Amino acid sequence: MSIRQGLLALLSQQPMYGAQLRSEFEDRTAGTWPLNVGQVYTTLGRLQRDGLVEPEGDADDEGRITYRLTTHGRTAVGEWFASSVSPDHEPRDELTIKVALGVSLPDVDVASVVQTQRADSMRHLQVLTRAKRNAVDKDDLARELVLERSIFATEAQVRWLDHMESRIRRSRRRTTPTAVEETDR
Structure with missing residues (x-):
């Protein structure tokens, strides 16, 4: 499972900060793929670098930054949902x-x-x-x-x-x- 695409899909619903994304991801996948919040923030940093997400204003009182999709990010989500996943795309067993x-x-x-x-x-x-x-x-x-x-x-x-x-x-x-x-x- 691509964490990158999963986070983009969640952000297509509404802007969120890292801990929210982690919680939503785990809830919606029945806890099958637990995420480390550090992994979420690292992925958000890469998504921002790649122009797929951007911060929505400044950090809140608790230091959390809310992220939203860019136009390029919305396109990436649509392309992900429109594409198939190769049956050979399994991790080492x-x-x-x-x-x-x-x-x-x-x-x-x-x-x-x-x-x-x-x-x-x-x-x-x-x-x-x-x-x-x-x-x-x-x-x-x-x-x-x-x-x-x-x-x-x-x-x-x-x-x-x-x-x-x-x-x-x-x-x-x-x-x-x-x-x-x-x-x-």
Whole structure:
């Protein structure tokens, strides 16, 4: 998720200061991507440098500066919403890296890695499902949609773990000598 585009989208609704942006971002994304307020202000500085936002007057009594979109910033928000996001635009996935390395190292019990991950993913799926029910009860569509995305991703991960476990078993059967072959030696 691009923090840059997210902050611009929020500013398209109304001018805000950094802590407001952080709070709105976390509320609207169901807390899925917590932000550090320093990260928000660093991003605001870059957005200002790039001519996408500008301060709206001087700092208030508490030293907060409210930012608003420039014309260029409004255009950038429109372009962002009009464009697609590449399915390949995913961050590095630690689980994929762990399994890929694990199957290539002799002392790693990859089956155990898969089982541990599956159990944790199933627990996480239960937590997400309860949170989604809560969002439905509160008629919070934004939170519900973010949680559904997480549910679908976790379900896909469990399917991938099942598939991977099967592939690893088949691969090991091909590389493990049978008892007949061993007695012929």
